[in-house]
Amino acid sequence: LGTATTEDHLSRLFRLVSRVVFCFDGDRAGRQAASRALETALPQMIDGREARFLFLSDGDDPDSLVRREGSEAFQDRVTCAMPLSEFLFEQAAQGRDLNTVEGRERFATQVLEALNKVPEGMLKSLLLESLAKRSGLAQSQLQALLDRRTADAAAKALPQWGPVEEPAAEMVPEQALPRSAARGRRQGARLQTLSTVSRIVQLLLHEPRLVASLPESLDWLPENSEEAPLCRALIELLRAGRYRSPQVVLAHFQGSHEGQVLAELAQRELLIPKGAREAELSGLVEHLVEKQRKRSPQEEYDALLALERSGQKLDKAQRQRLASLMMELIQRI
Template sequence: MAGQIPQRFLDDLMARVDVVEVVGERVKLKKAGRNYSGLCPFHQEKTPSFTVSADKQFYHCFGCGAHGNALGFLMEYDKLRFPEAVEQLAGRLGLEVLREGADDPRAQARERKRKEGVNLLELAASFFRERLKMPEGEGARQYLERRGLSPDVQQIFGIGYAPDDWEALKRHLTERGISDAVQVEYGLLVHREESGRTYDRFRDRVMFPIRDVKGRTIAFGGRVLGDAKPKYLNSPETPVFHKGRELYGLYEARQADHRLERVVIVEGYTDVVALAQFGIRNAVATLGTSTSEEHLTRLFRMVSEVVFCFDGDRAGRQAATRALETVLPLMIDGRQVRFLFLPEGEDPDTLVRREGAEAFQDRITCANPLSEFLFDQAAAGRDLARIEDRERYASQVLAALARLPEGVLKSLLLSELSRRTGVEASNFSALLARAKATAVEPAPVRDMASKDGAAQAAGMPETAPPLGERSPPTARSGGALSLAARALQLLVHEPSLVAQLPEEDGWCPEDDPDGRLCREVVRLLRAGRYRSAQVLLAHFHGSAEGERLAVLARRELLIPKEARGAELEGLVNHFRRTRQRRSPQEEIDALLARERGGERLSREDKQRLMALLTELHG
């Protein structure tokens, strides 16, 4: 059902579930006094240091520090997102997950529409699989046989065939009462405006169903058998399919290995299936787009290592550069990224057939770590014996390191840059800090002058920072916090403060990453009525946003508890006044910049943008 999961349901669920049962189904436990012990599933060990307490309903590893409740264990062990883990726990008890807004007719309509769309696509997938078995699918069967794809792997990936007919699928679905309009909406039919005619989008193609993480068909990819163009065709964007978010083969990879630790990103779905044919079941593919930050965020929730696989030509190197730029901000400690470049003229499909699975696995294992690719890329075409080239080399590496989160990896890369250039690491650290400080605009300050002007009369400045903020903000990861980060920190430490915020969230500064994250947190707290920081952090677990919130949660809040409400109120008032002082054009530019940067504007943002455009242009 649509809507957020309310705190009262979570409290009831956690009171009824038994962490020993949940963990015991996945880890071999032995009774040890009042507790249970076993080998930790989150790191390699020979002597048990993993303890589960039935009394406290908690698990803890004294070796690696992993700890949490039944919900947290499911998220970590089964690589589930927060809502999925809640659903699984509720299912154990025969409960239906309660969600806020479930009685909203609009929410019900959206959920009903989504289910109808998924059912329609499953019906189409079944149709394609059946046609592959029929006489009309002979050409497709021969193609799959030539590609060396066994019946077993075809069944695993649900491969089918779209007949060479303009209306074969259309007739099949129409007979089952599904209108042309719905088929068009979910990308199965094409509608020609000039003639009003509709016809099958996929014709004479081998069909690869694209599934979500739950195994539901949400789209298709088709490989043409004849001379039609394009050679490969994907479903368009639909209410259930967003190509910048989905990865082909991820569901099948998780089915093959429930404890997936590494994922290889290849170019196309035929590569994914061919590798699976040879027993390499951890490959996924993007769907006609470059690997996005959203793709990687989803993967890092499930695995700790991602291997990018590219052709060894110039285009492959350029794609690798784009992938490096995308992944750098997500490289919190504990994550690994490698870059695998194939010989020119080869793709994973051809190479695994020529070399075999073991040799291909060796290539994956020996792929360049992110650090080596970063240094090699910066050194390309430069003579590092020349001081000028060495300076440009160091500057390029430093520019990349400025995008990395603070952590051990960043420190090690600075040390390695020092070793390779002969410059003291402390000098690089200072340069990096200076570059980051100049890149961050000074944060606005809150007007503290009283209404009667007493502050000015006393010689105080007209504006001053909020309580507890007495120094200018520096980089986002250290030093004093920006004002947006301060508001976010208050909400992380005191989620109940959300009750005093204004209904609209437009006060959050949209030109600040912490401000945008603050919007997400406010909406989540309101929708779920959460009052627990741990539940809030669980929602963002495994993402860059989650790491940011965890940093703020660990950072001591020096403001007295009784003054925190006033502090937040002062911040909100300041942000609202700052926004009011901006011209309509400045606000329009800020909103459009966010959208051009790949961020999806909220409904409120879009309404605000339309109002501003109307105000400006009439």
């Protein structure tokens, strides 16, 4: 990988492999490029992923090295490449005297800034433990400092909602608007008011542990909801394990339309107190269950038919239900 590597590139790569090795020249320009790659890689480092850094001698590139030493020798170099953790600490220590209080302070500060970008998980905990040993600071102190940085970053990321007042005389019926303007008005309205399914997605994104409180079956998800596929995918992902924080979930979906929707939901302030979120989630699911129960056979049939006609493939249970509803409606005629 080279200097033009982006988060989107890495996200795509990590969907295919769990280990990525960056290869750079060993000169100053190569080191600077490696530093930029490190910054790009940090948000992608969920548990189970690995990144390493390989630096070549001046005048060498992978092709010339393989020609001179052979592919096996180059593979050995790749295997012994510097782990991301070591490169991170090496970069932070560069030009600083770690025998002084001031040097250790700057070292610890730079590493904490990097850790603030790493998703929650085992890797982040181990990096924090290693930082404590290298800096001489207590791990609890470093954790408190890191939590404060995370809270500050989250507060800055929250959108600033303010009342928007428009004179009544300027209000125009949607029918009189051009299509693009009407669509923009509808999109703006959706940003202000979340659907029931979107509220469930937002709760699960902020509190992934709440997935354990959901019913085993997902029959309560409305088939005709635009957000239902994303909600279903998120629930299945959380049930698979390892995804314990919003950052990790966002990293998984990064670069996709679903990732954009989740990022917008993550930026919206969740006003529900932490202790009331599980009850809120249960209430939303119960509302959808009751709504499904009250739906007439015709409405259910129309919803499934519309889903099929939209191009979405129905699963076996949905196809059987569609056939059953069709027979029920024919018998009523």
